[in-house]
Amino acid sequence: MSLKEEIAEKRKDMIVDSYPMSIGEVMNLYKDGELDVHPEFQRFFRWDEEQKTKLIESILLGIPIPPIFVSQKINGRWDVIDGQQRLSTILQFLHVLKKDDGTQYDPLVLRATKFLPSLGGVCWDDETLFLPEQKIAFKREKLNFTIIKETGENDTSKFEMFQRLNTGGTHLSAQEIRNCLMIMINKQLYELMNELHNDTNFKECTPLTDTQAEERYDLELIVRYLLYVRFSDDYMREIDKSRSMDVFLTEELESYAQNEDNHLIQESKEKFPRIFALLHNTLGENVFKKYQDGKFKGPVMLACFESIIPGLFLNLDYWELHKEELLVERIKQIYTQEAFINATRRGTRALDRMSQLIQFSRVWFAYED
Structure with missing residues (x-):
């Protein structure tokens, strides 16, 4: 088989789609059990409170964050293969993130930053610091998703993608x-x-x-x-x-x-x-x-x-x-x-x-x- 034929054959195995989705929609997918962020991964991803705050600050300021890669299973559920820490941080801030035993994580309390010093002490449930209209605006912010669609029960494309996206980085x-x-x-x-x-x-x-x-x-x-x-x-x-x-x-x-x-x-x-x-x-x-x-x-x-x-x-x-x-x-x-x-x-x-x-x-x- 020639290189051209090999490329054409392998591209058939990678069915990829991309589109933006609001944070509110993502939260609903997670709460409905249609999005698996692998809570077990939290022991490997070691973001501290400052890193988490910087992500939330970026979203509030409209600074683009990298796309999140998910694998769409045959049953339609999404399995996160890159972006677990970003999604987990957002869901923790929204106070909906659950541990692998089903209990809820403590709410994320933000720190003051250079650009937004008033973020210090802000958490989702405190409406005196994070107003209802700010919550609505935050949930309407968009995240970009790249979706790899599984073509069968034994499709291994998501494992290959996970390795490629995470190998060579400094976080794992x-x-x-x-x-x-x-x-x-x-x-x-x-x-x-x-x-x-x-x-x-x-x-x-x-x-x-x-x-x-x-x-x-x-x-x-x-x-x-x-x-x-x-x-x-x-x-x-x-x-x-x-x-x-x-x-x-x-x-x-x-x-x-x-x-x-x-x-x-x-x-x-x-x-x-x-x-x-x-x-x-x-x-x-x-x-x-x-x-x-x-x-x-x-x-x-x-x-x-x-x-x-x-x-x-x-x-x-x-x-x-x-x-x-x-x-x-x-x-x-x-x-x-x-x-x-x-x-x-x-x-x-x-x-x-x-x-x-x-x-x-x-x-x-x-x-x-």
């Missing part, structure tokens, strides 16, 4: 984008990821920096766990190792969520607390730190995670029985093995390192008589 980390995708694609899998990351032994074994914690690196490790135990050795040998690791993890997780193997998911869920109880009882917070010069040192090292987890998953029963005699020494010896040294050489691409270490791990922790 790569893992936070994956978290949002999981909420959109397979909320049960996202809830499983959260359940696993709350495991006490896992937390003790993976001490994170403040930045890592804020960017949800703990959930990235959960994603890696779920994917690593799924990859076959043949698949590891065949993947394009020149790809970006972030893109690879996102695409693989999306595939995992859409084509879930219930047996593997159940096995992964059952083994996770056992693996981290075993690791915590043997080496605790040192387990994923490099062993060098007779001691464990440095931060949590991803190469250590990749060298330990896949092999333990396959041989967990054996290592639970032999943890006292062999496991600590087996982990210490990882860092002198030629396979580990070769995989972690400077200049080795992240996917190539991952592939080599997963295969190494399965051999290194294999069952022994």
